[in-house]
Amino acid sequence: SAETDCRRLLSSASASASAPARASCSFCAGVGGELLRLVVAWLLPESGKSLWSARAFPLFVCEMLARRRLLLAARRQGFAASATPRLRPLAMLTGAEPAAKPLKPLLDFSDTEAVFRKLSTSELVRAYLIFNLCRIKAVSQNAAALLATSRGVLGEGLTRKLVKSTFFAHFCAGEDAVTIRPTIAKLREAGVGGILDYAAEADLTDTAAEDVGEATSSLERPQQARAYDYESELQCDKHVDIFLNCIDAVSAATPDGFAAIKLTALGNPALLKRMSTCIVELRRLFEKFDANGDGVVSRAEFEAAYDEYFAAQPGDTETTPFSKAALMKEFEVDGGVDYLEWTIRLRLEDLPTLTERCHTRGPLYDAALRGEEGLLLAALRQRVETLAAYAETKGVRLMIDAEQTYFQPAIDNCVLDLQQRFNGKRDAAGTPKAPVIFNTYQCYLKATPEALAQDLERADRLDYNFAAKLVRGAYMYTERELAADMGYPSPVHDTIQDTHDCYNGCVAMVLDAIAGGKGAELMVASHNQDSVERTLAGVKARGIADGKDNRNIGVYFGQLLGMADHLSFGLGGQGYAAYKYVPFGDVDEVMPYLIRRAQENSDFLGGVGKEIKLIQTELVRRIRG
Known part of the structure; x- marks a missing residue:
C-alpha cells in the first residue's frame, strides 16, 4: 500500500521539474508510519531499541525508494540528476490559520x-x-x-x-x-x-x-x-x-x-441556568425602561415605565425598598441611567422583593430566585x-x-x-x-x-x-x-x-x-x-x-x-x-x-x-x- 502510494505521488511530482516533491508517502508521513515505528520499538529486545532503528528505519526505506523513483523518472524525462527536486523529509500540509496581514515576528517559533x-x-x-x-x-x-x-x-x-x-x-x-x-x-x-x-x-x-x-x-x-x-x-x-x-x-x-x-x-x-435567565430578564427590563432605545433611561422614561410595570404601595417613601422614589434616588435618574449603572445597582438578590410589586406575573417574576x-x-x-x-x-x-x-x-x-x-x-x-x-x-x-x-x-x-x-x-x-x-x-x-x-x-x-x-x-x-x-x-x-x-x-x-x-x-x-x-x-x-x-x-x-x-x-x- 505504501509503495503504491509512493508511485502515485511521485509520478505526479516528476511531471514537472519545479513540482514540490515529498520524501515519503502518506503512509510513512502519517499515522500508519508512526504505528509501524512504535511496533518496531516494542518488538525489538531491550538491547536493540535504538532510536535510529526504531523510528528512522521506515522513513529511511521510504525516502530511498522515493529518491530512486524520482531519479528514474527524471532520466526518462531527460532531466539531469542535478535537476531532481530537493526532497523535504515528511513534508505535510499545515493547518495554520491565515493572518489578516503578514507580521514580522519578534520571536522565532520555528527553531x-x-x-x-x-x-x-x-x-x-x-x-x-x-x-x-x-x-x-x-x-x-x-x-x-x-x-x-x-x-x-x-x-x-x-x-x-x-x-x-x-x-x-x-x-x-x-x-x-x-x-x-x-x-x-x-x-x-x-x-x-x-x-x-x-x-x-x-x-x-x-x-x-x-x-x-x-x-x-x-x-x-x-x-x-x-x-x-x-x-x-x-x-x-x-x-x-x-x-x-x-x-x-x-x-x-x-x-x-x-x-x-x-x-x-x-x-x-x-x-446557574436559572440565574442566567434572571439576568437576561433584567436586561430586557432595562430595554423596556429605555423607551427610545438610546441606551440611557431618562427620568421621564423611568417614571413612566415604573408606573406601567410596578405598583405603588400605601406609605411608600424614599426609604421604602424598591419604591419608585427610592429607586429614583438610588439610580440618580436626573442624570440618566445606562445599562452599566443598571446592573451595578440591581442585584439578583433584590428581585424577589422588587417583583412582588409587579402588576402582573410575567417572565421577570418567574425568573426571580426565591x-x-x-x-x-x-x-x-x-x-x-x-x-x-x-x-x-x-x-x-x-x-x-x-x-x-x-x-x-x-x-x-x-x-x-x-x-x-x-x-x-x-x-x-x-x-x-x-x-x-x-x-x-x-x-x-x-x-x-x-x-x-x-x-x-x-x-x-x-x-x-x-x-x-x-x-x-x-x-x-x-x-x-x-x-x-x-x-x-x-x-x-x-x-x-x-x-x-x-x-x-x-x-x-x-x-x-x-x-x-x-x-x-x-x-x-x-x-x-x-x-x-x-x-x-x-x-x-x-x-x-x-x-x-x-x-x-x-x-x-x-x-x-x-x-x-x-x-x-x-x-x-x-x-x-x-x-x-x-x-x-x-x-x-x-x-x-x-x-x-x-x-x-x-x-x-x-x-x-x-x-x-x-x-x-x-x-x-x-x-x-
Missing part, C-alpha cells in the same frame, strides 16, 4: 531545537501520534462511542490503562495535586508557569439535580456541559476542598501562578468568596473558566462581584496590588466585544483592576446545535476568520487599557501563532514593555498542556510570562475533557497541522543528529 529542548523524543513521538489520530474525523467526532466500544471489547480496566498511557498522559498532568508535581517542575525548568485546573466534567443531564423550581424542565434536553457531577451541596463543598488544595499546590510550585475554577463545580448547574434558590445562591457566593480570599492570602491568581452561554451570565455576575472586592488597586496599607480574579471571554461569540468593553468601563467606574483571559472558545458544536433546536440565531461567529478578527480586536482593546494606565491585565490564552505574534507586536508598539521585565508587564500567554508547545516554550525561553493550563483529575472524571481536546485537535479551530510539522522537523533533526 525546533530550542522550543522542544525540554521534551524527550518519546514525548514528541507520542504527541505526533495523538495529533494525527485526532485529525481523523472518524476518531475525533466519535470518540465517546469508540470509548464505549473499547470498554465493551477490552473491558473497563484495559481501556482505562490505554487512555491513561496515551491521551491522559499527553493532555493531563496527573490525578491529584501530588502526582502533578513532576510536570510542574519540568515546566518551571523551561521558564513556563502553571495554571492548575481540576478538569473533571460531566453532562448536565447526568447531574443528580435537586429540583430547583419549575424552570428545571428546560434542562431535560441532553447537553454536553462543562459541569461537574453534582450530587448535593455536600459534593460542592468537597470541590471547594479540592480547589483549596489546588491553590496550595500553585503557591508551593509556581510563585505568582494561577489556579482555574469552574462555577459549575460550586453550585447546582440548574441554579426560597431555597436564594439559599443556594448564597451558598454559591460563599464558596467562591472563600476560594478568592484564600488565593489572595497565598499570592495566587484565580481564573474563572467560561462555560456555555446558558451558564455564562450567571458566571459573569459572580466574577464581577469578586473582581470588585478582590481586584482593588491598593491594599489596606495603600500599596499598589495586582488583580486576583480573572474572568474569561470567549471570542467565538458575537457578543464578546460589547461585553468586554462594558466590563472594562465597569472596572474604571468602580476603580478596580480589570483582569481577563481571552480564549476563542470550546463549545461551538453544542452552541450551534442548541440555537438550531431552539430556533434562535447562533451566538457563534459564522466563519473562523470572524473569530480570529474578534480575538485580535479584543486583545487590542485590553492592550489599549494597559497602555492607558487603566490597571488592566491580560492572559492571551491562544494556540494561534498569529495572535501571539500580534500581541507581542502590540505590546511593543504601545511601549508597554519599555524598560520593564517582560514577565512583569501584565501580559501573559497561556496554552493547554500537550498543545502548542512551540509557543509556550518559545515564549518562556525568551523571558515572557508563559503558562501552561495543567489539568488534573481522575481518569474517568476527565474523560469528557479529553474528548473535547480530541475534537479541538481535529484541526477545525486550531492550527495543529503546523504543530505536527514542527514536531516532524524536530524528530528528523534528532534522528539525523
Whole structure:
C-alpha cells in the first residue's frame, strides 16, 4: 500500500521539474508510519531499541525508494540528476490559520531545537501520534462511542490503562495535586508557569439535580456541559476542598501562578441556568425602561415605565425598598441611567422583593430566585468568596473558566462581584496590588466585544483592576446545535476568520487599557501563532514593555498542556510570562475533557497541522543528529 502510494505521488511530482516533491508517502508521513515505528520499538529486545532503528528505519526505506523513483523518472524525462527536486523529509500540509496581514515576528517559533529542548523524543513521538489520530474525523467526532466500544471489547480496566498511557498522559498532568508535581517542575525548568485546573466534567443531564423550581424542565434536553457531577451541596463543598488544595499546590510550585475554577463545580448547574435567565430578564427590563432605545433611561422614561410595570404601595417613601422614589434616588435618574449603572445597582438578590410589586406575573417574576434558590445562591457566593480570599492570602491568581452561554451570565455576575472586592488597586496599607480574579471571554461569540468593553468601563467606574483571559472558545458544536433546536440565531461567529478578527480586536482593546494606565491585565490564552505574534507586536508598539521585565508587564500567554508547545516554550525561553493550563483529575472524571481536546485537535479551530510539522522537523533533526 505504501509503495503504491509512493508511485502515485511521485509520478505526479516528476511531471514537472519545479513540482514540490515529498520524501515519503502518506503512509510513512502519517499515522500508519508512526504505528509501524512504535511496533518496531516494542518488538525489538531491550538491547536493540535504538532510536535510529526504531523510528528512522521506515522513513529511511521510504525516502530511498522515493529518491530512486524520482531519479528514474527524471532520466526518462531527460532531466539531469542535478535537476531532481530537493526532497523535504515528511513534508505535510499545515493547518495554520491565515493572518489578516503578514507580521514580522519578534520571536522565532520555528527553531525546533530550542522550543522542544525540554521534551524527550518519546514525548514528541507520542504527541505526533495523538495529533494525527485526532485529525481523523472518524476518531475525533466519535470518540465517546469508540470509548464505549473499547470498554465493551477490552473491558473497563484495559481501556482505562490505554487512555491513561496515551491521551491522559499527553493532555493531563496527573490525578491529584501530588502526582502533578513532576510536570510542574519540568515546566518551571523551561521558564513556563502553571495554571492548575481540576478538569473533571460531566453532562448536565447526568447531574443528580435537586429540583430547583419549575424552570428545571428546560434542562431535560441532553447537553454536553462543562459541569461537574453534582450530587448535593455536600459534593460542592468537597470541590471547594479540592480547589483549596489546588491553590496550595500553585503557591508551593509556581510563585505568582494561577489556579482555574469552574462555577459549575460550586453550585447546582440548574441554579446557574436559572440565574442566567434572571439576568437576561433584567436586561430586557432595562430595554423596556429605555423607551427610545438610546441606551440611557431618562427620568421621564423611568417614571413612566415604573408606573406601567410596578405598583405603588400605601406609605411608600424614599426609604421604602424598591419604591419608585427610592429607586429614583438610588439610580440618580436626573442624570440618566445606562445599562452599566443598571446592573451595578440591581442585584439578583433584590428581585424577589422588587417583583412582588409587579402588576402582573410575567417572565421577570418567574425568573426571580426565591426560597431555597436564594439559599443556594448564597451558598454559591460563599464558596467562591472563600476560594478568592484564600488565593489572595497565598499570592495566587484565580481564573474563572467560561462555560456555555446558558451558564455564562450567571458566571459573569459572580466574577464581577469578586473582581470588585478582590481586584482593588491598593491594599489596606495603600500599596499598589495586582488583580486576583480573572474572568474569561470567549471570542467565538458575537457578543464578546460589547461585553468586554462594558466590563472594562465597569472596572474604571468602580476603580478596580480589570483582569481577563481571552480564549476563542470550546463549545461551538453544542452552541450551534442548541440555537438550531431552539430556533434562535447562533451566538457563534459564522466563519473562523470572524473569530480570529474578534480575538485580535479584543486583545487590542485590553492592550489599549494597559497602555492607558487603566490597571488592566491580560492572559492571551491562544494556540494561534498569529495572535501571539500580534500581541507581542502590540505590546511593543504601545511601549508597554519599555524598560520593564517582560514577565512583569501584565501580559501573559497561556496554552493547554500537550498543545502548542512551540509557543509556550518559545515564549518562556525568551523571558515572557508563559503558562501552561495543567489539568488534573481522575481518569474517568476527565474523560469528557479529553474528548473535547480530541475534537479541538481535529484541526477545525486550531492550527495543529503546523504543530505536527514542527514536531516532524524536530524528530528528523534528532534522528539525523
